[in-house]
Amino acid sequence: SATHDKADLSARHPRARPDRVNILLVDDQPARLLSYETILGQLGQNLITARSGVEALARLMKDEFALVLLDVSMPGMDGFETAEMIHDHPRFERTPIIFITGVHDTEFDRLKGYKLGAVDYVSIAVVPEILRSKVSVLVELHCQRLELQQLNRSLAEANEQLEQANTTLQAEKNRELEALNLHLQKANTELAESNEALQAEIAERARAEAALLEADRHKDEFLATLAHELRNPLAPIRNAVEIMSRFPIDNPKL
Numbered sequence: 001s002a003t004h005d006k007a008d009l010s011a012r013h014p015r016a017r018p019d020r021v022n023i024l025l026v027d028d029q030p031a032r033l034l035s036y037e038t039i040l041g042q043l044g045q046n047l048i049t050a051r052s053g054v055e056a057l058a059r060l061m062k063d064e065f066a067l068v069l070l071d072v073s074m075p076g077m078d079g080f081e082t083a084e085m086i087h088d089h090p091r092f093e094r095t096p097i098i099f100i101t102g103v104h105d106t107e108f109d110r111l112k113g114y115k116l117g118a119v120d121y122v123s124i125a126v127v128p129e130i131l132r133s134k135v136s137v138l139v140e141l142h143c144q145r146l147e148l149q150q151l152n153r154s155l156a157e158a159n160e161q162l163e164q165a166n167t168t169l170q171a172e173k174n175r176e177l178e179a180l181n182l183h184l185q186k187a188n189t190e191l192a193e194s195n196e197a198l199q200a201e202i203a204e205r206a207r208a209e210a211a212l213l214e215a216d217r218h219k220d221e222f223l224a225t226l227a228h229e230l231r232n233p234l235a236p237i238r239n240a241v242e243i244m245s246r247f248p249i250d251n252p253k254l
Helices: 002-012 030-043 053-062 079-088 107-115 128-244
Strands: 022-026 046-050 067-071 097-101 120-123
Touching: 022 030, 022 053, 030 046, 030 067, 030 128, 046 053, 053 067, 053 079, 067 079, 067 128, 079 097, 079 107, 097 128, 107 120, 120 128
Parallel strands: 022 046, 022 067, 067 097, 097 120
Antiparallel strands: none
């Protein structure tokens, strides 16, 4: 069941890792942009160019980028100002920036770049293998972050579904419990009524038994009284019968 659930979750929420990500290359010199495209072309990603800080910001507003390769020395808005504006925006505050410069190469410049949120500071002339390796690592981190975001969304949705299922289950259990309580209450009421009827029947039987005992006592008293009361008048009658029995049956005196 767990395997099926995972398979179903994967089917509904495919992995967020894209086939290609966007990389923004910012430099006012076309030759440098072309060299960056040549160096990074082997990575198989979408390389998008901009020739000024303003153009770079416009590109960022339209698409999502895995990282920005940013020249420090540009006319108008330089790389430092561009980086500050990029990271001041909540949407791009975590976008990695690699500074590239052939002029601002002092320790102070590097410190300033890192304070502005740069992840690396590369000096010209650029070593292709090193630059390609740095960009590749940042692209992989970006893809992993996308996967993690998608996983978090999937987990949040799964938790919501689980909460709904628990709520439904709890409501069903409550309904079953209420029905059971009603049934028990009805059974208890019927049992109480049966007990009352039984107690009434027992009481009625006790009264009938007492009445029978009382009637039997009255019968005994009546018979005793009758025997006592009849004894006196029966005695002379018995004596008369005994005297009459001494005469023949055809005696006129009988």
